[in-house]
Structure formats: structure tokens, C-alpha cells
Amino acid sequence: MKFGVVVFPGSNCDYDCYYVLSQVLKAETVFIWHEDRSLKDCDCIVLPGGSSYSDYLRAGALARFSPVMEAVQEFAESGGLVIGICNGFQILTEAGILPGAFLPNRGGRFICCPVYLRVENNQTPFTLLFAPGEVIKVPIAHRQGNFFIDSLHQEEVKKRIVFRYCGPQGEIDSCYNPNGSWENVAGIVSGQGNILGLMPHPERAAEKILGSEDGRRVFLSVIKWWEEKKWK
Amino acid sequence: MEVTNGENVAKELGLRKEEYEKILSILGRVPTPTEIAMFSVEWSEHCGYLHSRKWLEVLPREGKFSPFWGEDAGGIVYDGLALVFKMESHNHPSQIEPKQGAATGVGGIIRDILGSGARPIACLDSLHFGPGEDERSLYVFRGVVEGVAFYGNCVGVPTVAGELYFYPAFRGNCLVNVMCLGIAPREKLTQAKAQGEGNYIVYVGNKTGRDGIGGCSILASQEFGAEEKRPSVQIGDPLAGKCLVEATLEALNTGYVVGVKDMGAAGLTCSTSEMAASGRSGVEIDLDLVPLREEGMEPWEIMMSESQERMLLCVRRGYEEEIIQIFQKWGLEGEIIGEVKDTGKVTIKYRGEIVADIPALELTRPPVYTPPRERPLYLDKVNNFSLQSISLPSNYEEILLRMVSSENLSSRRPIFEQYDHMVGINTVCLPGSGTVVLRVKGKKWGIAVTSDCNPLYCYLSPREGAKMAVAEAARNLSACGAKPAGVTDCLNFGSPEKPDRYWQFVEAVEGLSEACRFFGIPVVSGNVSFYNENPEGAIFPTPTIGMVGIIEEAEKAVSAGFGEDDLILVLLGETKEELGGSEYLRVIHHREEGPPPQVDLEREKNLQELLITLVKEEILSSAIDLSEGGLIMALVESSVVGESPRGAIVDLECLGEMREDALLFGESGGRALVSVRGEFLNSLQRLAQEHNIPCQVIGKTGGEKLVIKKGGKLLISLSVEELKNCWERGLGE
Numbered sequence: 001m002k003f004g005v006v007v008f009p010g011s012n013c014d015y016d017c018y019y020v021l022s023q024v025l026k027a028e029t030v031f032i033w034h035e036d037r038s039l040k041d042c043d044c045i046v047l048p049g050g051s052s053y054s055d056y057l058r059a060g061a062l063a064r065f066s067p068v069m070e071a072v073q074e075f076a077e078s079g080g081l082v083i084g085i086c087n088g089f090q091i092l093t094e095a096g097i098l099p100g101a102f103l104p105n106r107g108g109r110f111i112c113c114p115v116y117l118r119v120e121n122n123q124t125p126f127t128l129l130f131a132p133g134e135v136i137k138v139p140i141a142h143r144q145g146n147f148f149i150d151s152l153h154q155e156e157v158k159k160r161i162v163f164r165y166c167g168p169q170g171e172i173d174s175c176y177n178p179n180g181s182w183e184n185v186a187g188i189v190s191g192q193g194n195i196l197g198l199m200p201h202p203e204r205a206a207e208k209i210l211g212s213e214d215g216r217r218v219f220l221s222v223i224k225w226w227e228e229k230k231w232k
Numbered sequence: 233m234e235v236t237n238g239e240n241v242a243k244e245l246g247l248r249k250e251e252y253e254k255i256l257s258i259l260g261r262v263p264t265p266t267e268i269a270m271f272s273v274e275w276s277e278h279c280g281y282l283h284s285r286k287w288l289e290v291l292p293r294e295g296k297f298s299p300f301w302g303e304d305a306g307g308i309v310y311d312g313l314a315l316v317f318k319m320e321s322h323n324h325p326s327q328i329e330p331k332q333g334a335a336t337g338v339g340g341i342i343r344d345i346l347g348s349g350a351r352p353i354a355c356l357d358s359l360h361f362g363p364g365e366d367e368r369s370l371y372v373f374r375g376v377v378e379g380v381a382f383y384g385n386c387v388g389v390p391t392v393a394g395e396l397y398f399y400p401a402f403r404g405n406c407l408v409n410v411m412c413l414g415i416a417p418r419e420k421l422t423q424a425k426a427q428g429e430g431n432y433i434v435y436v437g438n439k440t441g442r443d444g445i446g447g448c449s450i451l452a453s454q455e456f457g458a459e460e461k462r463p464s465v466q467i468g469d470p471l472a473g474k475c476l477v478e479a480t481l482e483a484l485n486t487g488y489v490v491g492v493k494d495m496g497a498a499g500l501t502c503s504t505s506e507m508a509a510s511g512r513s514g515v516e517i518d519l520d521l522v523p524l525r526e527e528g529m530e531p532w533e534i535m536m537s538e539s540q541e542r543m544l545l546c547v548r549r550g551y552e553e554e555i556i557q558i559f560q561k562w563g564l565e566g567e568i569i570g571e572v573k574d575t576g577k578v579t580i581k582y583r584g585e586i587v588a589d590i591p592a593l594e595l596t597r598p599p600v601y602t603p604p605r606e607r608p609l610y611l612d613k614v615n616n617f618s619l620q621s622i623s624l625p626s627n628y629e630e631i632l633l634r635m636v637s638s639e640n641l642s643s644r645r646p647i648f649e650q651y652d653h654m655v656g657i658n659t660v661c662l663p664g665s666g667t668v669v670l671r672v673k674g675k676k677w678g679i680a681v682t683s684d685c686n687p688l689y690c691y692l693s694p695r696e697g698a699k700m701a702v703a704e705a706a707r708n709l710s711a712c713g714a715k716p717a718g719v720t721d722c723l724n725f726g727s728p729e730k731p732d733r734y735w736q737f738v739e740a741v742e743g744l745s746e747a748c749r750f751f752g753i754p755v756v757s758g759n760v761s762f763y764n765e766n767p768e769g770a771i772f773p774t775p776t777i778g779m780v781g782i783i784e785e786a787e788k789a790v791s792a793g794f795g796e797d798d799l800i801l802v803l804l805g806e807t808k809e810e811l812g813g814s815e816y817l818r819v820i821h822h823r824e825e826g827p828p829p830q831v832d833l834e835r836e837k838n839l840q841e842l843l844i845t846l847v848k849e850e851i852l853s854s855a856i857d858l859s860e861g862g863l864i865m866a867l868v869e870s871s872v873v874g875e876s877p878r879g880a881i882v883d884l885e886c887l888g889e890m891r892e893d894a895l896l897f898g899e900s901g902g903r904a905l906v907s908v909r910g911e912f913l914n915s916l917q918r919l920a921q922e923h924n925i926p927c928q929v930i931g932k933t934g935g936e937k938l939v940i941k942k943g944g945k946l947l948i949s950l951s952v953e954e955l956k957n958c959w960e961r962g963l964g965e
Contacts, residue, residue, distance in 0.1 A: 009471060016656065051386040110650050112654060210660060211662075
């Protein structure tokens with residue numbers, strides 16, 4: 001299978017994702033420039049973290065108008081696999097591909113640190129290598145990670161939560177919520193389950209030397225899911 | 233060319249009368265306003281190092297790791313890779329407009345590294361402010377941190393380490409020293425030169441506006457007076473900065489770029505004249521081709537502007553379109569504004585007329601000044617501290633809690649968590665856990681980085697303080713197992729025109745030089761910032777040391793936290809009965825007095841070698857060097873920073889008979905606190921003896937409390953949780 005990492009002006013985790021996919025996991029991976037209209041026959045598109053357009057206006061608000069986003073939208077609607085990490089998640093919500101919106105962190109500051117996540121749903125292409133309820137450690141780095149969903153859609157989105165911020169033993173409590181996110185949400189999937197948006201950076205936890213390998217299983221899940229689908 | 237009353241204009245722009253006369257003799261005529269402007273910035277203290285150049289020549293240039301020097305930054309070569317690094321000050325702009333001052337400081341140093349052809353991979357910030365209780369200082373401090381986060385977090389270079397100190401002496405003049413480290417295959421290093429007649433001079437990046445005009449000559453080369461200087465501060469654009477990094481590296485990769493230089497201080501003037509001078513050629517520039525953001529800019533304004541996110545390239549003729557397209561793809565300007573000539577001159581045209589025509593070499597050869605210097609009178613007064621003059625505390629627990637929550641000793645987590653310190657996925661030892669280590673992808677070895685300087689020591693003794701700064705930085709690197717490999721310095725002082733300040737400067741440079749030479753560490757780059765004073769006086773002299781080290785196996789890097797119970801705690805080095813210059817004396821007894829700890833370079837060097845060997849042999853479970861706050865702060869930090877904090881039981885009896893407060897809080901140099909498993913104790917003791925380093929077993933790890941005894945007397949028994957809470961809340965919020 002082939003991964004495509006989209007490069008927006010100001011993406012800064014694009015190379016990190018590329019490195020983990022191509023060098024650590026040895027998966028075929030290409031960069032896709034934000035002005036491209038073709039997704040180069042990729043099977044999974046990664047919208048990496050960073051500050052696309054420096055997040056002028058609002059995080060992700062300008063990147064969604066990039067030409068490549070039309071192709072991503074189409075790809076996503078036809079069931080293609082898309083992962084939006086951090087700024088990539090923000091772009092997906094700005095584009096309406098995933099529900100919700102992001103507010104500035106509770107406390108108003110940028111925050112970069114490792115956090116614990118509880119895997120709420122392992123029945124997705126992105127989490128099938130995790131045990132249900134498993135606690136994993138992955139870093140966050142954002143200023144606007146406070147996920148917000150209006151009351152009309154809360155019931156629906158609740159079913160789609162994949163990762164929640166938690167304590168070391170999996171406790172869900174507001175004291176383990178780094179940014180004030182609704183329901184401690186750290187990651188959700190689309191209704192069909194083919195699009196994942198998550199604020200933490202799995203590519204920063206994909207090698208032992210970086211202190212955690214939990215994040216690599218997000219990408220390995222995708223590869224496994226794809227391989228199995230191929231043989232079905 | 234128009235003729236003006238040059239002498240008055242020159243004076244306005246900060247040039248001296250004798251300098252103006254020198255300009256007359258260089259040109260053989262009266263200079264134009266543009267020429268005066270160009271000389272004023274090139275010959276400013278900030279760009280020209282007028283008062284410092286003579287002394288910087290004494291700095292050592294030899295080292296174990298092949299050092300090299302570029303125009304804007306230097307470095308070392310290891311395993312075929314060049315590590316390029318430099319530290320630079322942005323003190324004056326940050327004092328006036330904290331957020332933008334700091335942000336553009338970050339942007340500027342990143343472009344300096346980029347100009348050498350290296351990819352920037354890490355930033356460090358050494359920050360000094362007035363005390364937080366002071367409203368203006370707090371505002372400056374918060375603004376600076378916000379600025380570093382604003383720029384650093386967008387630009388994709390992790391901010392991995394630094395320092396943060398508060399002293400009353402920085403009330404009117406903060407220090408913002410920013411260091412950047414870059415990496416490149418050795419053969420990809422680029423020079424800042426214009427060469428090859430007919431090659432094009434290409435302007436890339438953002439447009440030029442009126443921001444920052446005279447930033448280096450007027451702002452950074454004079455003391456703060458009463459009047460406002462806001463308009464001179466530049467505005468940062470991190471998105472353009474990030475795109476400029478990518479576009480420049482892509483352009484350099486084509487092989488068609490002859491030379492490249494950042495347009496930082498003194499903007500176009502500096503980049504054109506220095507590129508021409510180092511290429512031993514001339515350049516002809518047409519200002520009508522420079523992309524401008526504002527209308528009606530005068531030629532001298534264009535030449536002096538310090539607008540951010542701009543670089544100047546010398547491109548091989550015939551390949552200019554290819555290069556320009558790269559920058560346009562990244563949404564940046566790319567314009568041919570001139571070409572290389574064999575005139576040896578910087579020739580500037582504007583609306584068809586020549587507005588400046590100066591020999592490049594002369595322009596880049598500013599005068600050297602060595603005015604009189606004099607040992608300051610305050611030194612005798614502040615170095616008379618005697619231990620007898622302070623009474624022994626009755627309650628060490630209360631004192632310790634005050635110390636751990638004090639501004640200078642408390643946890644820096646609230647600050648470094650605001651910086652993205654992980655982007656690039658190289659940070660293998662994170663800030664807050666000991667020495668920061670970066671891996672190099674595809675290599676076994678790693679890079680350790682640190683910055684150090686204790687301004688109070690330097691105030692009490694500029695020479696010893698500077699030596700200690702080098703020793704402390706080297707000790708810090710070796711604690712994780714890294715060999716000190718190279719130094720960049722950022723020398724912050726008051727006005728060189730005042731004999732006592734100038735004396736401090738020369739003393740510090742000599743001390744710095746002596747220590748670096750002794751340890752065999754080359755000084756590969758640096759920056760001098762004078763005129764750090766305001767009507768209340770000068771700052772503490774602060775020669776900030778940025779040091780880079782190599783650890784052969786990054787995976788073996790040792791951090792500070794106690795990793796398990798029942799580890800044996802060992803203090804390496806000798807504890808003397810001294811408290812001069814200590815944080816204890818300052819925070820608890822409100823005395824900024826010395827003498828500061830004396831540096832024993834031989835012992836320091838032995839300790840460095842011992843620590844490096846111990847890490848290599850995988851003997852240590854944890855290691856931390858002792859510095860501000862002494863032994864007790866090392867114990868507290870090691871207790872609280874680990875994955876799962878744990879306490880220790882310590883007995884100080886074996887360290888000899890002396891005052892308890894000196895044992896706990898004294899800041900004798902040349903010491904480190906390490907922990908080992910029982911089976912390694914013999915090897916540790918044998919190696920310590922071989923390196924001639926005193927080695928004392930002082931206790932063992934475990935339990936929920938940090939318990940400190942001296943023989944039968946219990947000095948401290950506090951829960952690790954309480955210590956951690958106090959330590960982490962020291963900076964408020």
C-alpha cells in the first residue's frame with residue numbers, strides 16, 4: 001500500500017510522518033504538494049501537524065482551501081483512508097470532513113508534553129492493533145486542541161470517539177485533560193470509520209529511542225487493515 | 233551624486249568624527265547619504281565588533297573535533313557531518329517589544345544557520361530578566377516566552393533547552409540569547425560569498441519595508457535612554473521563515489548557488505558588502521528591483537531595512553530562473569537585483585543613478601577600539617562575605633521549600649512545555665529530565681546541547697565567572713555521557729566606553745578563553761552585545777556559553793531522575809565550605825556577595841572524563857551535575873524528575889566537618905551526583921580513583937520522602953510529592 005503525506009506551506013511534521021512511514025515502517029510513501037490536485041494513487045492520506053499558513057485566522061482555516069483538499073474530500077467520501085494529525089485534524093474539521101471545531105486550549109497556552117490516551121474503539125482501520133481500553137503514551141503539541149461539538153451532534157460524535165485523554169491507569173478525569181477538550185476527546189473517526197482525526201502525534205511515539213512505540217501501531221493498524229482487505 | 237552635509241548626517245547615525253574622516257579618505261570625496269547610512273550600520277558595534285574584535289582573537293580555535301569557521305556561524309565536523317551552531321543576542325529589541333523582539337531573534341539565528349547550508353534542527357534560549365515581582369519585568373518575561381513560542385512553534389525547529397534567570401540587575405535590560413544548531417553533510421556547507429563575474433545576485437524571501445531601520449546601529453549599539461525606540465523593532469513572520477528554510481535548502485541542493493547570506497542586522501548593506509568582500513569581488517545592485525512593501529522608500533532606507541525573512545543569493549548565470557521558481561513555489565519573492573562585478577566595490581543604483589560606490593573590503597573593515605579599562609571599585613566591596621556573618625538556620629525544611637520554589641531554582645516545565653521541543657523527532661532526552669540529547673537519524677551517535685552562565689558569579693568575578701560558565705556547561709554535557717566538542721558564546725555587557733564595564737568584558741573573555749583552551753574546546757562562533765544598560769546602571773556581565781557535545785551512543789545517554797529503589801547514591805568531587813555567590817545566600821539572606829566558587833580546571837576536566845567513561849561503560853543509573861542550589865537541589869531534582877518520582881535517604885557525615893548550610897546549599901564546582909546499582913559500586917570507585925576524583929557514598933534511593941541527615945542529626949525529611957509540587961509551582965500558574 002502507499003501513503004501520501006500532504007505538504008502545506010508551514011507544515012512541520014510532514015517530514016516526521018514521512019520518516020516514520022518510509023524509514024521506520026518501510027512503507028511506500030510520497031509527499032503530495034498542497035497545490036496538487038491528484039493524490040498520486042495513494043491508499044492512505046496523512047495530513048500532518050504543523051502550522052499550515054502559520055494558522056493565521058484560525059488553525060486550519062486557510063489550509064482547507066488548498067487545491068489538494070478537494071481531492072482529499074473526494075477521496076474521503078469514497079471511503080479512502082485519511083489520517084489528520086494535530087493541525088491535520090483541525091483542517092479536517094474546518095473542511096467539514098470531520099465534525100466539531102477547535103477552541104484555544106484551556107489556559108490559553110501552547111502545550112507540548114507526552115500524555116496518556118485510552119483507546120476507546122479498536123474496531124477502526126487505525127486502531128485494530130490496540131486492545132480495547134488500552135492506555136498508550138503519545139505526545140501532544142498544540143495551542144488549539146480544545147475539541148468542541150455543539151449539543152445537537154454530541155450523541156452522534158460520542159460513538160465515534162477513538163482516543164480520550166486519561167490518567168496513567170486509564171482514568172478519565174478533567175485533571176488529565178490537557179486542553180479542556182469535550183469529553184476528553186483526543187481523536188475521533190468519521191461515521192464510516194475511514195477518517196481519523198487526532199490531536200496527539202503518533203509519529204513522535206514510533207521508536208523506542210523516543211520513549212514510546214505506541215504511536216507506530218496507528219500506522220501499523222492501517223497497513224494490517226489494508227493487507228487484510230486486499231485478500232478479502 | 234548628491235553632496236550633503238555628510239558630517240551631520242553621520243553624527244545622527246552614530247558615526248564618530250574620526251570615523252567620518254576615515255570614510256572621506258576611503259572614498260576620496262564626500263559620501264552620499266546612502267553611503268553614510270551603509271557605513272553607519274557596517275561600522276556599528278553590533279555588526280563591526282569595534283570594541284571586541286581585538287579580544288576575540290585570543291579565543292582558542294583548536295579542538296578534538298575538527299572545527300571550522302564560516303561567515304555567520306561555525307561548527308565542528310563529526311563522522312562526515314557538519315554541526316553548525318551559533319548564539320546571538322536580541323536583548324534591546326526584546327526589552328522594547330518583548331514578543332516580536334524574541335520572535336525575530338529566533339528567526340534571525342535560524343537564518344544564520346541556514347546561511348551556512350545546514351538544516352536547523354534545534355534552538356536554545358538563554359533568558360535573563362528582572363525579578364517577577366516587578367511588573368515591567370514580568371511583562372517582558374511573558375512577552376519573550378510568548379515570542380519564542382510564536383515563532384519557534386511555527387517554524388518547525390524544536391526549542392529544546394536553555395536557561396532562565398531573574399536578577400534585579402536585568403530590570404531595565406533583559407537578555408534574550410538565542411542559539412541554533414544545524415546539521416549538514418560536510419560537503420554541502422555553503423559560504424556567504426559573491427563570486428564569478430556576471431553571476432546574479434538574487435533577493436529572496438519577504439518584501440522590504442521600513443521596519444528595523446537602524447536596529448543595529450541605533451538600537452543595539454547605544455544605551456537605553458529615556459525616549460521610546462519602538463519603531464526600530466522588526467516584526468517576525470514564522471510562516472515565511474519556515475518556507476524560507478525549505479526553499480533555501482532546496483535551492484542549495486541544486487548546486488547552482490555560489491553563496492548565500494541572511495539579511496539580518498544591517499540588511500542589504502551587510503549582505504551585499506560582506507558577500508562581495510568574502511568573494512574578493514564587487515557587486516552592482518539596482519534598488520529599483522528590490523521587492524518593496526511600502527511606497528516611497530529612500531535608497532538609504534532600503535539599504536538599512538532589517539525586514540525579516542530575507543536572504544541574498546549569488547546564483548550561477550543561466551540557472552537563475554530555476555532558483556527563482558523554487559522560491560515562488562514556496563510563496564516567496566525571488567528577484568534578480570544585481571550581479572557580480574570584478575570592481576571590488578559595492579555599487580548601488582537607484583532610478584538610474586549611482587547612490588553608493590564603496591570598496592567592499594574597506595566597508596567591511598571597521599575600526600578597532602581598545603579604550604582604557606579599569607577594575608571596578610564595587611568588586612572589593614562585594615567580595616568580602618564571611619561565613620560567620622550569617623547565622624545557621626534552625627529549620628532546613630522551611631529553607632529548602634523556599635529554595636525549590638524560588639524563581640531561579642524552580643522547575644522550568646511551565647516554560648518549555650510552551651515550546652514544541654519534539655518536532656523533528658530527534659529529541660531523545662527531553663528537557664526537564666537532565667541534559668538534552670538529540671539523535672542523528674541513521675547514526676548511533678547523538679548530540680548533547682546546553683547553555684550556561686551564572687551572571688552573579690560573573691558580577692563578583694568576571695574572570696572566574698566566565699571560567700565557571702564553561703566548566704558548568706562541560707560538566708552538564710558530560711553528565712549525560714557527551715564529550716564537549718565546541719562552544720559558541722554570546723557576550724552581554726554594558727557600555728564598552730565606560731572603563732569599568734570594558735574591564736569586565738576583557739576579564740571575562742580571558743577567563744572564557746583560558747577554560748576553553750584548557751578543556752580543548754574550540755570557540756567556533758559567537759556574538760557580542762554591548763550597551764546593555766539603562767539609566768539605573770549596567771547588567772551583570774553575562775558571557776553566555778552555548779556548548780555542543782557528542783555522545784558516541786545516544787541510546788546510552790543517562791538522565792537525572794532516580795529510576796529505581798535501592799540505588800547507591802554517590803557524590804563525585806570535593807565539597808568546600810563556601811557559600812559566596814550562592815542562590816542560598818541570595819534568596820535566603822538577600823546578599824549578592826562573593827567571592828564566588830573558585831574553578832579548578834584540572835579537577836573539572838578529570839570529572840568530565842570520568843563521567844563520560846562511566847556512561848560509556850554503562851555503570852550509571854542516573855547522573856546530574858551540581859550547580860545553582862548545590863547538592864540539595866541535585867537531590868531534589870533527581871527525586872522529582874523521573875518517570876515515577878522517588879525519594880532517598882542521605883547522610884552527609886562523610887563529606888567532612890563543615891557548616892550544614894554549606895554542605896547542602898554550597899555551590900563548589902567540579903561535582904556531580906550519580907546513582908549506581910550495588911554491583912557497579914566497585915567499578916565506580918576504581919574509576920573515580922583513577923581519575924583522581926573524590927567519591928563518597930552518601931545514601932540510597934527509595935521511599936516517598938527525601939531524608940537528609942548529618943550523622944545523628946536529621947536535617948530534612950520532606951515528602952517527594954510536596955517537593956515536586958513546590959518545585960513545579962515556583963514560576964506561578
